Amino acid sequence: MSNADKLAAAWIALTLTPEDDQTDEMFDNGFELNNHLFDNPEFAWEVILKIIQQSNFYKKNHINNEKNEIILSNLGAGPLETLLSHHGNDFIERIERLAEGSKSLRFALNNTWKSDITDQIWSRVLEARSR
Numbered sequence: 192m193s194n195a196d197k198l199a200a201a202w203i204a205l206t207l208t209p210e211d212d213q214t215d216e217m218f219d220n221g222f223e224l225n226n227h228l229f230d231n232p233e234f235a236w237e238v239i240l241k242i243i244q245q246s247n248f249y250k251k252n253h254i255n256n257e258k259n260e261i262i263l264s265n266l267g268a269g270p271l272e273t274l275l276s277h278h279g280n281d282f283i284e285r286i287e288r289l290a291e292g293s294k295s296l297r298f299a300l301n302n303t304w305k306s307d308i309t310d311q312i313w314s315r316v317l318e319a320r321s322r
Contacts, residue, residue: 195234198224199241206265207258224270232278235270236285242266243295263295267302275303279312283319290319297322 192200198220205213205221227235246262274282290296300320305313 195237228273263299264302267299276307287319
């Protein structure tokens with residue numbers, strides 16, 4: 192299992208665990224993605240892709256579609272929003288290409304708020320999520 196797979200699994204575990212049940216270790220492991228969004232955005236993008244893949248596992252195996260929606264909603268409102276706010280110019284083309292064939296990414300983008308995303312990037316996000 193790659194480091195990106197491990198971090199994606201840790202982030203998903205944190206996202207799906209009620210706050211009262213989260214341990215400090217679980218929080219630290221899951222929150223690590225946020226640090227990479229600023230310092231190592233290419234690795235953070237790799238983790239985001241792994242999160243989408245792992246969330247698709249839930250959907251494909253009908254484990255719990257609600258869990259899939261929680262994962263993707265939090266991905267859009269968290270890591271994707273941060274990535275686009277700080278590195279939008281570097282990632283928007285990749286996001287647009289992937290969104291064309293990925294309902295999961297479009298769902299996540301529908302949970303992304305403009306926040307600090309530039310107007311130019313935001314208009315492209317709106318277009319990508321409506322495909």
